[in-house]
Amino acid sequence: MKNSKPLTKPFCSPPRLPIVPSPMKNSKPLTTPFRSPPRLPIYPSPMTNSTPWTTPFRSPPRLPPPQSATCHVPRTMTRMKNLAGDCPTPSSFSIQTTRIRILSPFPLVIEEIAFPPTLFAVLLLHLLVKYCLRSVVMRYPEIAFKGRIVYSRGFDEVEKSAEELLSFVELKRRNGGQAILGFDIEWRPTFRRGVTPRKTAVMQICGDNNVCYVMHVIHSGIPQNLKSLLENPTSVKVGVCIANDAFKIFKDHNVSVKALEDLSDLANHKLGGDCKKWSLSSLTETLICKQLPKPNRIRLGNWETDVLSKEQLHYAATDAFVSWYLYEALQTLPEAENKKIEESVVLSS
Numbered sequence: 001m002k003n004s005k006p007l008t009k010p011f012c013s014p015p016r017l018p019i020v021p022s023p024m025k026n027s028k029p030l031t032t033p034f035r036s037p038p039r040l041p042i043y044p045s046p047m048t049n050s051t052p053w054t055t056p057f058r059s060p061p062r063l064p065p066p067q068s069a070t071c072h073v074p075r076t077m078t079r080m081k082n083l084a085g086d087c088p089t090p091s092s093f094s095i096q097t098t099r100i101r102i103l104s105p106f107p108l109v110i111e112e113i114a115f116p117p118t119l120f121a122v123l124l125l126h127l128l129v130k131y132c133l134r135s136v137v138m139r140y141p142e143i144a145f146k147g148r149i150v151y152s153r154g155f156d157e158v159e160k161s162a163e164e165l166l167s168f169v170e171l172k173r174r175n176g177g178q179a180i181l182g183f184d185i186e187w188r189p190t191f192r193r194g195v196t197p198r199k200t201a202v203m204q205i206c207g208d209n210n211v212c213y214v215m216h217v218i219h220s221g222i223p224q225n226l227k228s229l230l231e232n233p234t235s236v237k238v239g240v241c242i243a244n245d246a247f248k249i250f251k252d253h254n255v256s257v258k259a260l261e262d263l264s265d266l267a268n269h270k271l272g273g274d275c276k277k278w279s280l281s282s283l284t285e286t287l288i289c290k291q292l293p294k295p296n297r298i299r300l301g302n303w304e305t306d307v308l309s310k311e312q313l314h315y316a317a318t319d320a321f322v323s324w325y326l327y328e329a330l331q332t333l334p335e336a337e338n339k340k341i342e343e344s345v346v347l348s349s
Helices: 117-135 155-174 224-230 242-253 263-271 280-288 310-331 336-348
Strands: 092-096 099-103 111-114 148-152 180-187 200-206 211-215 236-239 260-262
Touching (some): 148 155, 148 310, 155 211, 155 224, 180 310, 200 242, 200 310, 236 242, 236 310, 242 260, 263 280, 263 310, 280 310
Parallel strands (some): 148 211, 180 236, 236 260
Antiparallel strands (some): 092 099, 099 111, 180 200
């Protein structure tokens, strides 16, 4: 810095900003003065001049002290299983005398509260009905066809199956009997209102518990042998609402099915009482205490597929077999009038 040259320009301070006059100096005063919000009136208390209660307040009665429970319940129930055997109940109970603790995945409402024995029993019964018995439905064992299923799809196969059935009918006639054929049909549902129903796709016929014929007539049509079998008056075709099935076959394939026997009418005649419109499932449960499985995924499935599945074949064969079996069971029952006469004789004696 000794030999440095002096600055040529003197140091200048930054320019000062102009002072702007305040806009509020010459402003006019407000024409409307500020007013505070109005005060709400103070009402007197309604209880100051109220009359005293005529009936003094009474505390609710106290419950008796808890005692040992007398209901026939194990002292410790670690896990309650549903009667169906598959799903456990959503709650676990731990019981000691009358103190109950509910361990549940749902929001807890009661936890470790002492109850008198009667209230404890009512609460336990309510929980049992709510969680256990609500989903329990008493069902009969399922019925199924355990014989041989003959599936025919082409024209020649359907004609051969119809020929075997005609031979079966002729053999019954020679032995002095009458052939009873369980009969049913299936078609593809439409699921739309106003749409014409599809044609008959499957026809199943069963004459005993050994063999059942399932014919895919949507692909083969109605051969002459099958037409002769359906129009044969010596073989009785049995089923529930079988007249509707016969009308549909006549409308779809121009074949009239003869010698029909409705199981619903026969059941009303045999059982007596008020006439009911029986279904195949309800009639099965009433007569032989069996359950006829009717899964919707099969019943409402595609019956016009190229090849029927194993489940569809089993479903169709079981329907025809049950129709034949229920007819044989109804034939063993006495007439309804004979039942009334026997009951009156027993009461008079």
